[in-house]
Amino acid sequence: MVGAIGRTIMTLASRREFLARGARGAAALGCLAGRAPAAPFGLPIGFQTYPIAKEFVADVDGTLRQLAAIGYRAAETCSPPGYAQFKPLLSLSAAELRQKFTAAGIVCDSCHYGLRELQENLADRIAYARELGLKQMIIASFGLPKNATLADWRKAAADSNKLGAETLKAGIQLGFHNHGMELVELEGVLIFDELIRTFDPKLVKMQCQIVNVAGAGMDPVSFIKKYPGRFLSLHLADRTAEGRQAPVGKGSIDWKGVFAAMRAGGMQNYYVEMNMEALQESCPYLQALTV
Numbered sequence: 558m559v560g561a562i563g564r565t566i567m568t569l570a571s572r573r574e575f576l577a578r579g580a581r582g583a584a585a586l587g588c589l590a591g592r593a594p595a596a597p598f599g600l601p602i603g604f605q606t607y608p609i610a611k612e613f614v615a616d617v618d619g620t621l622r623q624l625a626a627i628g629y630r631a632a633e634t635c636s637p638p639g640y641a642q643f644k645p646l647l648s649l650s651a652a653e654l655r656q657k658f659t660a661a662g663i664v665c666d667s668c669h670y671g672l673r674e675l676q677e678n679l680a681d682r683i684a685y686a687r688e689l690g691l692k693q694m695i696i697a698s699f700g701l702p703k704n705a706t707l708a709d710w711r712k713a714a715a716d717s718n719k720l721g722a723e724t725l726k727a728g729i730q731l732g733f734h735n736h737g738m739e740l741v742e743l744e745g746v747l748i749f750d751e752l753i754r755t756f757d758p759k760l761v762k763m764q765c766q767i768v769n770v771a772g773a774g775m776d777p778v779s780f781i782k783k784y785p786g787r788f789l790s791l792h793l794a795d796r797t798a799e800g801r802q803a804p805v806g807k808g809s810i811d812w813k814g815v816f817a818a819m820r821a822g823g824m825q826n827y828y829v830e831m832n833m834e835a836l837q838e839s840c841p842y843l844q845a846l847t848v
Contacts, residue, residue, distance in 0.1 A: 568662040569627070581832030598824065601630030601664065602843050605792065605830040610635070610642040610662040612833060617646070621661035621699070623833075628840040632658060633667040633695070633790075633828045636682065639674040651688035665689060666826060667790065669697040669734065672713060675720050683727045693789065694724055695732040695764050707744045707751060714755035721760030732789045734764040740773035753784055762789030766830070771796050771810055781822070788819060793839070804835040816848040845848045 605615045611613060613620045623710045624632075637646040646654060658665045668691055675682055675696065686694055699713040714733075721731035733756065739749045753763075765788050770777045780786060795808030806812060828837045 570647065575844065576697070596843055597827070597846050597848055598820070600824075600826060602628060602664070602840060603631030603633060603826055603828040604629045604836055605828040606632060606634040606643075607669070608832045609836070610640075610831060613841055614643060616644040617657050621657060621663055625661045625663055625834065627837050627842055629836070630663055631826055632661060632663050632665040633669065633826075634665055635697075636674060638678070639671050640669075651685045655689050660821045666691055667693040667695055667828070669695050671694050672717065674780070676716065679720060679723055683724060683729065687727060693730045693732055697734050697735050698736070705708055707748070708748060710748055710751055714761070715751050718739060718755075718757045718760045721757065721829045724758060730762055731760060732762045732764045734792065735766055737769045737773055738813060740770065747751050751762070753787060758787060763787050764790045765816060766792040767810060768792075768794040768796050768802065772800070778811055778818050781815065781818040785823050788822050789825055791815070791819065791824065793827055793829045794831050794835070804831065804838035804842070805829055806839065812846060815848055816846065822831070
């Protein structure tokens with residue numbers, strides 16, 4: 558009798574464990590199908606590959622699986638021909654790289670480029686972007702010298718409009734990513750304001766690196782509100798009151814205010830741009846953030 562009871566208990570325990578494992582498996586499959594915990598705007602939480610370039614190119618599949626397990630479902634990468642640290646990815650076709658993202662349950666919808674790279678190789682880069690499945694091509698930098706004049710900045714922005722007209726024909730939106738250098742005055746004018754005036758709002762949208770705005774002594778929420786409808790996407794990294802970088806949600810930036818300010822702006826995606834440890838620490842905050 559005791560043996561029978563023991564076997565019954567073991568059977569029930571085994572059944573409970575089986576059901577528990579099944580539930581965990583179903584939850585995992587649900588995440589990979591895109592049913593991750595709620596995120597701001599209902600958009601998938603994204604990451605930028607630049608800070609994790611070494612890990613990414615060394616083991617694309619493993620790195621993507623790791624990030625998917627954390628909770629990331631979208632990615633922005635960097636042009637393999639244009640960035641030295643990403644050149645190993647040239648061994649893969651765009652279709653092969655896209656398949657790796659897809660297998661991990663991650664969509665790669667944006668990529669960074671240099672202005673000169675696009676000027677000299679636009680048709681090739683557009684073809685690669687379409688095969689990779691990109692919705693956006695982002696100019697990460699104009700590559701201007703430190704002594705560039707306001708006219709130099711204006712010309713680079715005007716040249717970007719021409720590129721944007723071509724990417725738009727291919728169904729891809731061109732964007733421009735700010736650093737700190739655009740958030741200073743030159744010849745009595747804030748460079749960023751001059752770019753906003755020069756960019757055609759339909760041809761070149763803005764990608765806002767929030768931590769750079771805060772680092773320039775500006776309030777990110779007020780900054781976004783100053784240019785309604787001009788921002789396409791966000792780069793996320795946090796900053797403590799003392800100026801040290803921190804995981805998203807563990808610094809001084811008002812993320813609820815940032816996302817609320819973007820609500821009416823048509824933001825299409827956002828990417829955490831930090832190392833692997835900070836990527837892991839940032840995701841739970843974003844999953845829980847409501848605006």
